[in-house]
Amino acid sequence: MNKLQPGDLMTLEAYSKARPEFRQQVIAHKKHRTLALGDHVTLIFEDALTVRYQVQEMLRVERIFEEEGIRDELDAYNPLIPDGSNWKATLMIEYPDVAERHVMLARLKGVEDRVWVQVDGHERVNAIADEDLERENADKTSAVHFVRFELTAAMKQALVAGARLAAGVDHPEYSVGTEVDAGIRAALVKDLAS
Numbered sequence: 001m002n003k004l005q006p007g008d009l010m011t012l013e014a015y016s017k018a019r020p021e022f023r024q025q026v027i028a029h030k031k032h033r034t035l036a037l038g039d040h041v042t043l044i045f046e047d048a049l050t051v052r053y054q055v056q057e058m059l060r061v062e063r064i065f066e067e068e069g070i071r072d073e074l075d076a077y078n079p080l081i082p083d084g085s086n087w088k089a090t091l092m093i094e095y096p097d098v099a100e101r102h103v104m105l106a107r108l109k110g111v112e113d114r115v116w117v118q119v120d121g122h123e124r125v126n127a128i129a130d131e132d133l134e135r136e137n138a139d140k141t142s143a144v145h146f147v148r149f150e151l152t153a154a155m156k157q158a159l160v161a162g163a164r165l166a167a168g169v170d171h172p173e174y175s176v177g178t179e180v181d182a183g184i185r186a187a188l189v190k191d192l193a194s
Contacts, residue, residue, distance in 0.1 A: 003078040004052055006070050012063070015056050026053040032183040037169050038176035040104070043089040043115070043147075045184070046080040047191055054080075080146065082191045085156070091115060091127070091145040105140040107173045112145040114171040117180075119155040120164040156192045159185075 010018060026049060033045040044050070055077050064070060082088050091112060095101035112129035119125075127147035151159075159165065165185050168177030180188070 002048070003081055004048060004055065004074055006067065006074065008052060009056060009059070009070065012060060012065050015060060019056075019060070022053065022056070026050060032187040035167060035178075035180060035184055037115070037167060037178065038174065040094055041111070041115070041169055041174065041176070042092045042094060043167070044092070045087055045089045045188060045191070046082070047187075048081050051077050051080050084192060085151055085153075087117070087149045087151070087188055087191060089127075089147050089149075091129070091147050093141070093143045101143065102140075104173075105143060108171060109141045111141055111169060111171045111174060112147060115147060115167075115169050117149045117165065117167045119151070119158050120166075121158060122152070122155050122163075125149050125151060125155070151192070159189050159192065 009015075015022070029049055030044060033047070033050065035043045035045070037043065055073050058064070058073050058077075059070065062069075064073065080088050080090075093101075093105065093108060093111065095104050113127060115127040115129075116124040127149055129145050129147045165180040165188070166177055167180055169175060170177075
């Protein structure tokens with residue numbers, strides 16, 4: 001997929017006007033890009049639209065309008081856009097209770113490397129996590145990770161031909177697997193066409 005360029009973004013003024021409608025568009029778009037893995041792990045599969053929204057929001061919040069600052073934000077977020085042979089996702093570990101979250105983030109160390117996808121008839125593909133920076137320390141994992149799933153040409157062909165897709169987590173403290181529903185699967189197959 002093409003990476004975002006400065007010309008793909010709205011000015012701060014234009015974004016201020018377009019934001020309510022654009023935000024609703026992105027929320028609707030993410031419905032078919034959000035996959036719950038059990039009760040506490042969620043993958044949000046990124047693409048050019050979700051990344052564009054994140055960049056626009058960062059520019060808005062930080063009041064960035066100079067070319068160098070815009071380029072810095074694009075350089076930070078563009079790696080989240082899949083390139084046609086992979087899926088990239090934000091992995092969130094969610095425990096509403098603060099005390100429970102603290103305990104579970106310690107117990108779930110390494111979970112980011114144990115998230116997987118599997119095209120029917122093919123081997124599991126484990127996530128490649130946090131290529132930009134380490135988000136785990138000696139005591140705990142982070143509640144947010146960025147992951148990539150690299151697919152083979154045969155996996156892509158099978159998906160285009162209608163193969164089922166599953167995803168899950170295989171960690172000693174959190175193990176779950178699920179078939180990916182048709183709406184999410186269709187969005188992910190579309191990502192592979194680019």
